[in-house]
Amino acid sequence: MTTEIETTVCTEDTGIFPQTCAKFSNESCESCGRFLGPDRQSCIYCGALRAYRIPVRKFRAFGFALIAVGFIYFFLAFSYKPVFTPLTDLDESKNFQRVRVKAYVAGVYTNKDKYQKDTSVNMTLRGLKPDGSPDPGKGGMNEIRLRAEGGVGTDLIKNGNLPKIGDQVECSASLYAGPGYRLLSLSSYNFLKISGHAGLSAVTTFHPVTVSGLLADPDSWRNKTVTVKKARIVKCYARYNIDISDPDADPSQKLLVFGVQPDQHKEDELVSVRGTFVYYADGNCWEIKTAKEDSEALIRLGEE
Amino acid sequence: MTADLIFMSMLASLGGMVIAAAVSLIPGLHIYNVIAITMLFTFTAVDVFSGVDPMILTAFMLGMVVGFSMLFTVSSQFFQPNDESFRSIMLPHERFLLEGRGHEAVMLGGIGGLAGLFFITLALPVLSGPLSIVLKLIKPHHYWILGVVIVFILMTEWPKDHGVGANPRQRLQDGWVQLLMGYFTFFTAGILGMFIFYRTLVPVGSAFQSLMPVFVGLFSVPSFIMTFVTKTRIPPQHACQSVQVRKTDIARGSITGFIAGAFAGLNPGMTPGPALLLSGHLTCSSGEKQFLIGGGAGRLLYYVGALLLFFLPGVYMRRGGAAINISLFFVPETTEQFLLVCGIIAMIGGISFLLLSPFSRLCIWLVSRFDYRIFSWTGLLILVGLTSWITGWQGLLILTVSTMLGIVPNMWHTRRINLLAVLMVPICLNMAGIGPRIAHFLGLY
Numbered sequence: 001m002t003t004e005i006e007t008t009v010c011t012e013d014t015g016i017f018p019q020t021c022a023k024f025s026n027e028s029c030e031s032c033g034r035f036l037g038p039d040r041q042s043c044i045y046c047g048a049l050r051a052y053r054i055p056v057r058k059f060r061a062f063g064f065a066l067i068a069v070g071f072i073y074f075f076l077a078f079s080y081k082p083v084f085t086p087l088t089d090l091d092e093s094k095n096f097q098r099v100r101v102k103a104y105v106a107g108v109y110t111n112k113d114k115y116q117k118d119t120s121v122n123m124t125l126r127g128l129k130p131d132g133s134p135d136p137g138k139g140g141m142n143e144i145r146l147r148a149e150g151g152v153g154t155d156l157i158k159n160g161n162l163p164k165i166g167d168q169v170e171c172s173a174s175l176y177a178g179p180g181y182r183l184l185s186l187s188s189y190n191f192l193k194i195s196g197h198a199g200l201s202a203v204t205t206f207h208p209v210t211v212s213g214l215l216a217d218p219d220s221w222r223n224k225t226v227t228v229k230k231a232r233i234v235k236c237y238a239r240y241n242i243d244i245s246d247p248d249a250d251p252s253q254k255l256l257v258f259g260v261q262p263d264q265h266k267e268d269e270l271v272s273v274r275g276t277f278v279y280y281a282d283g284n285c286w287e288i289k290t291a292k293e294d295s296e297a298l299i300r301l302g303e304e
Numbered sequence: 305m306t307a308d309l310i311f312m313s314m315l316a317s318l319g320g321m322v323i324a325a326a327v328s329l330i331p332g333l334h335i336y337n338v339i340a341i342t343m344l345f346t347f348t349a350v351d352v353f354s355g356v357d358p359m360i361l362t363a364f365m366l367g368m369v370v371g372f373s374m375l376f377t378v379s380s381q382f383f384q385p386n387d388e389s390f391r392s393i394m395l396p397h398e399r400f401l402l403e404g405r406g407h408e409a410v411m412l413g414g415i416g417g418l419a420g421l422f423f424i425t426l427a428l429p430v431l432s433g434p435l436s437i438v439l440k441l442i443k444p445h446h447y448w449i450l451g452v453v454i455v456f457i458l459m460t461e462w463p464k465d466h467g468v469g470a471n472p473r474q475r476l477q478d479g480w481v482q483l484l485m486g487y488f489t490f491f492t493a494g495i496l497g498m499f500i501f502y503r504t505l506v507p508v509g510s511a512f513q514s515l516m517p518v519f520v521g522l523f524s525v526p527s528f529i530m531t532f533v534t535k536t537r538i539p540p541q542h543a544c545q546s547v548q549v550r551k552t553d554i555a556r557g558s559i560t561g562f563i564a565g566a567f568a569g570l571n572p573g574m575t576p577g578p579a580l581l582l583s584g585h586l587t588c589s590s591g592e593k594q595f596l597i598g599g600g601a602g603r604l605l606y607y608v609g610a611l612l613l614f615f616l617p618g619v620y621m622r623r624g625g626a627a628i629n630i631s632l633f634f635v636p637e638t639t640e641q642f643l644l645v646c647g648i649i650a651m652i653g654g655i656s657f658l659l660l661s662p663f664s665r666l667c668i669w670l671v672s673r674f675d676y677r678i679f680s681w682t683g684l685l686i687l688v689g690l691t692s693w694i695t696g697w698q699g700l701l702i703l704t705v706s707t708m709l710g711i712v713p714n715m716w717h718t719r720r721i722n723l724l725a726v727l728m729v730p731i732c733l734n735m736a737g738i739g740p741r742i743a744h745f746l747g748l749y
Contacts, residue, residue: 029542030548033404048548051548056544056545056546057545066657069654080640100638187635188637190357191635
């Protein structure tokens with residue numbers, strides 16, 4: 001107790017209760033501080049008893065104990081090892097549940113919303129083998145789409161958190177699963193963490209081919225990821241497209257490559273190209289569609 | 305979870321607690337008002353905050369809520385004495401103040417709060433499963449539970465005045481005026497609530513604080529006005545080193561508070577006041593100390609416990625102003641986040657409790673040096689300024705109307721609990737599915 005309070009008690013008459021002027025002592029009421037004398041068991045002013053008193057310092061010990069509890073929780077938060085659900089287990093029985101998954105990114109696609117304000121991000125996640133390495137097997141229950149719509153997708157890009165193909169990611173998302181569909185929805189950008197990078201080749205099987213080989217039997221290569229190790233640029237278009245052919249073959253045996261920047265290349269340049277071999281219906285031709293996120297989709301080899 | 309994020313969250317929560325302590329010095333100022341300013345600032349400087357992990361801002365708000373829940377009653381304990389001529393019943397903390405035992409009342413409330421914090425941090429995390437079941441069970445029944453509470457409040461309003469008039473006419477008047485004014489307050493507050501829910505004047509941009517002018521007007525400003533007009537002198541206060549309380553008082557008071565806090569936290573439209581009234585009847589709690597301890601425990605469970613439910617895996621219940629504001633920028637999803645939130649609550653709760661006694665001594669010192677009305681004037685200016693800034697002139701208009709209604713209980717010696725009809729009536733009617741029809745009948749919808 002401070003001296004000031006003692007003084008106040010002794011000198012100020014409130015007019016509400018009769019004051020007995022005395023310094024606070026063992027003969028004062030512990031509750032209101034007024035002088036009682038040695039024999040009284042209860043205060044004549046406030047009615048407080050001298051018995052059944054608990055020192056405030058005992059409660060302080062509980063305050064410190066609570067702080068200790070807090071630090072135990074901090075340690076638990078730090079050392080907590082999350083339990084990841086395998087992609088193959090994400091079925092209808094877990095519909096609407098929040099799940100945590102660890103997987104590899106096999107594809108990333110972005111698109112603006114109709115008002116051109118936010119960017120939605122769709123990712124194809126592929127599961128891991130039992131030994132933790134990426135499982136390049138395609139389709140089935142080992143693959144699922146992760147959607148980050150609108151603001152969440154925009155935040156992913158703005159915060160530099162957008163994964164690339166081949167990145168290993170850990171995410172916490174809501175599962176929407178029903179007959180014929182499975183989808184993970186990300187509700188905040190900070191629930192996707194890039195935990196490693198295995199490289200594109202770790203998650204994709206590339207088929208080394210030649211342009212003439214592709215055009216000879218296109219249907220057998222349809223929708224497969226292919227690599228043309230060495231090709232010559234035959235023509236550069238204004239935007240996105242180039243034509244390639246085998247270096248030593250007839251230039252009329254050419255193949256369209258989509259998704260590149262022609263202004264950075266020139267005709268007769270030797271390049272290595274990789275992407276998905278697809279049929280371009282509008283142009284009535286076959287093409288190699290490169291992935292925007294694949295930094296090695298078109299590698300310049302030089303000129304002959 | 306990284307050590308960096310945990311450390312930054314700890315620092316942010318401590319910062320929040322310091323702000324809460326400063327805010328708690330001004331009676332009537334609510335932490336939700338400060339959260340409103342924080343949100344306004346966050347929305348304005350969204351580019352600055354976009355790079356900050358939302359967990360850090362959440363930790364900051366948690367620190368504010370926990371610190372405030374423990375400390376905010378201290379200033380009203382010392383700076384807002386009540387003149388008994390304006391009251392039908394002197395509440396325990398008011399009586400303690402007039403007996404020079406304000407500090408003891410603060411510590412008793414703090415003990416209840418401490419018990420509440422132990423319950424929140426140790427019991428709630430393991431009650432995730434049962435709680436989610438209870439929530440699913442009571443969800444379809446919220447409307448009639450709230451309806452029963454309304455009936456209980458109206459029933460307990462039934463005559464309290466002893467009728468000491470000189471003749472039968474005066475005694476009849478004494479018996480009925482208080483009762484009728486209580487009902488008038490309830491029904492008028494109910495209509496005001498319907499107006500606020502269906503056709504509020506608050507601009508859309510400030511919709512996240514649409515209830516602010518109502519609550520400031522109904523509760524804070526009338527308290528300030530009563531402080532200005534009161535003639536009460538605050539006697540010298542004694543900062544006791546021990547509290548006179550039995551262990552059974554602590555146990556019964558805490559249990560009463562747990563039930564009140566849980567009831568208010570799980571049922572929309574409920575606040576700790578009516579919930580404590582109900583749970584006090586349920587547990588047959590008696591005595592001022594049990595009331596004060598129960599109030600402390602109930603307060604913490606309502607403000608902090610209900611907020612923790614927002615982070616509790618499997619529950620994720622958004623209840624209360626803090627959770628609603630946090631949900632605007634943060635989505636709780638992982639177990640680590642929940643563990644971190646528990647840690648912040650425990651750490652800030654413990655520190656706040658340790659601060660309680662020095663904080664109370666500071667208030668005793670302030671009240672012995674300055675006129676207590678100064679603090680109410682400060683609070684009034686800040687709150688009216690805030691309301692005007694956040695909700696515009698429309699909010700000030702609502703505040704004025706609410707103040708007129710909020711002053712009624714003080715003038716006619718009725719209970720302020722009736723003013724909570726502003727929340728309970730529209731929520732109850734909406735949950736029962738007849739809210740829009742009633743609003744249409746009132747010409748609001």
